[in-house]
Amino acid sequence: MATPAIRFDALTKYYGPVVGVEALSLEVGQGEVFGFLGANGAGKTTTIRTLLDLLRPSSGSASVLGFDAQRQSLEVRRRVGYLPGEMPVYPELTGAGYLSFLAAIGPTAVSTTRLDSLFRRFDVSDLDLRRRMREYSHGMKRKLGIIQALMTDAPVLVMDEPTSGLDPLMMEAFAETVDEIARAGRSTVFVSSHILSEVERLCQRIGLIRAGRLVAVRTLSELRASAPRRVTVTFSQPVCSEPLDACEIVTREPQRWVLDVEGPLGPLVASLSALPVADVQVAPFTLEETILRLMGEPHS
């Protein structure tokens, strides 16, 4: 079995009494585009920073391509392209100077061809590169951040809220870039986000983190398949029987039930056959609703 690109093994990080991440275990395969989804403060950035040895775990471990994030952190960092959630800049440097500095301390030489293609893709002009970064907008800083993470062609890309502050065109450019990386299969992409549509657009598999705990890891198709449906049943006269145990009752009135049903609808339909049903409406949950439900549950 191939070495996972990223592996967390019972990773736990406490900040004093505050839980950053607790008992997080996860594997991301090589070449995979993985979305790490959670609300603000859920523990996404803590997890990522532990991977890069910026934070030291309270217990457990993390590894990249088989290299331990703490004991072999230089080997890990040689193989990772990283975009921090907050884009730090040297305000007195020009964009070109910034990238040159980061290339100089990077693991490998940066190809001019690669850089030029990234500049074109993210619409960064020569004029932009000559301006000092203190004059940059948030979106422009973010574009430079994405470029510096991608410029070394690292086998593992770790990106914390990559499209925050980007306009829709640049979000699409970023998505195209990730698609290309996924198609080429050379790099693994680990994207953290609190925006479902972004993760849905980019990722093959999603991990959901809530209050420092990983609550679910599913592929998008698994999530869609497991999505419950909301069934509204209207009766021609009041009924007093109980709905099936397998259904979750949202509202229950004498002539109207609203139920959330997971799995096949057959048993529900069978149980309704003896009742004076006037109408049945079935509405599938959106992926967003499914994820919100998972995030709201203590475990899944």
Added chain:
Amino acid sequence: MIALVARSLGRVAAPLGALVAVLFGFQVALIAVAASFSRSGEFERLAQIVPAALRPALAPALTSFGSMAALGYFDAIIVLMVVGWAIYVATEPAADVESGLVDLVVARPVPRHRLITRSAVVSFGSTLALTLAMGIGTLTGLWLLAPPGVAWPEGRLLWLMISHLTLLSWCVGAAALAVSAWTRRRAAALAVVSIASMALYLVDSLGLWWSPMEMAARLTPFYYFHGGPLIAGTSDPAQNLTVLGIATIVALAVAYWRFETRDL
């Protein structure tokens, strides 16, 4: 490593240049004042008007043209300027953590200890540049302004002044590096080390005037650089420099250890 040092130097180049110019200019101006006093024969009178409590520290510097030329190395404002500079530059690791730049740098294959080495190199190197600029200022002033026939300060004395001021700044700079390896805010590191330095300076000053404080003064780095006794030849430069050097090494070791083990 070269890229890291160059980047750090780039960030402080403008204020460093300004400070070099100020300290160089001050040394030249001091020689001009000394030349003026020498021509008007005021040195003996000057030494007598110094308050008794300050005589051990200052009076030897005011007895001749040669000794007054060394005054600029241990004047309180000059010492605190140079030490303050060393503190400012040495708090760079805390600034990197505060701004998040440490994420960009340490996410690359850069060992953590290199950030401490970088800041030590820049703090110590730029402090040395300041004290050397002062030395060059003194020599320039002497060449241009010394009255004919007056004795220049001994080369050994100038060298002792420069080496003491440099090592004192390195010692406090290393302490600042250790504190900044602990904190997440540059302002916090600056405040802690600056206030502690001022307090230690005052303890040392009190030790000069009041013997019960002398033992406490020995615990401050400032105790090991008093210009007056150096001019008078009554202090032990080797011992001073050894104590300051050892304290610098200990503080540096603490900085390396702490930065290596902390969360960034």
